Amino acid sequence: MIVTPLNVKKLAIVHYPDPVLKRVAEPIDAFDESLSALVERMTVLMDEDDGVGLAAPQVGLSRRLFIVRPPEDGAQVTAYVNPQFLEMEGAADAVEGCLSLPGVNVTKRRATKVVLEAQDLTGKTFRLEGKDLLARIWQHEMDHLDGRLLLDNMSDSDQIANRRAVKQMEERYRG
Numbered sequence: 495m496i497v498t499p500l501n502v503k504k505l506a507i508v509h510y511p512d513p514v515l516k517r518v519a520e521p522i523d524a525f526d527e528s529l530s531a532l533v534e535r536m537t538v539l540m541d542e543d544d545g546v547g548l549a550a551p552q553v554g555l556s557r558r559l560f561i562v563r564p565p566e567d568g569a570q571v572t573a574y575v576n577p578q579f580l581e582m583e584g585a586a587d588a589v590e591g592c593l594s595l596p597g598v599n600v601t602k603r604r605a606t607k608v609v610l611e612a613q614d615l616t617g618k619t620f621r622l623e624g625k626d627l628l629a630r631i632w633q634h635e636m637d638h639l640d641g642r643l644l645l646d647n648m649s650d651s652d653q654i655a656n657r658r659a660v661k662q663m664e665e666r667y668r669g
């Protein structure tokens with residue numbers, strides 16, 4: 495069990511430099527009510543911050559789960575449990591932000607077409623192909639499951655542009 499009905503409401507988005515964001519997340523093997531409750535809570539938190547994706551480590555849980563709601567009218571939230579990339583193709587640069595890194599924007603090169611396999615909330619395996627923005631969101635969220643952040647391997651100009659925001663987060667974390 496990952497969460498209980500009592501503690502799920504307490505989950506909040508964690509910010510850099512919380513160490514949970516640097517950890518490689520553990521696979522999920524229990525497909526029970528607590529997993530659905532976790533996804534519901536993550537959806538609320540993602541929507542409150544107008545995000546398009548959120549990974550479990552971003553709410554302090556080092557588990558291999560992320561949710562995505564593409565920025566299109568009427569798009570549904572999809573939960574990806576224990577996701578893996580089967581194929582990646584192409585490359586494109588675009589600016590990304592992150593709910594755990596408020597005020598930070600980083601240009602990232604990502605594959606433009608990805609085939610992904612994951613499990614749903616019942617444990618059933620599914621396979622999807624994503625292109626462009628969807629493929630980008632998947633790669634961003636997968637990075638969270640592997641303890642990687644936008645701040646890793648920034649270009650010199652991104653380091654300079656984000657220096658202030660990074661410093662502010664570090665100060666806030668130290669309290």
Ligand SMILES: [Zn+2]
Nearest residue numbers: 591592593594
């Ligand atoms: Zn992120």
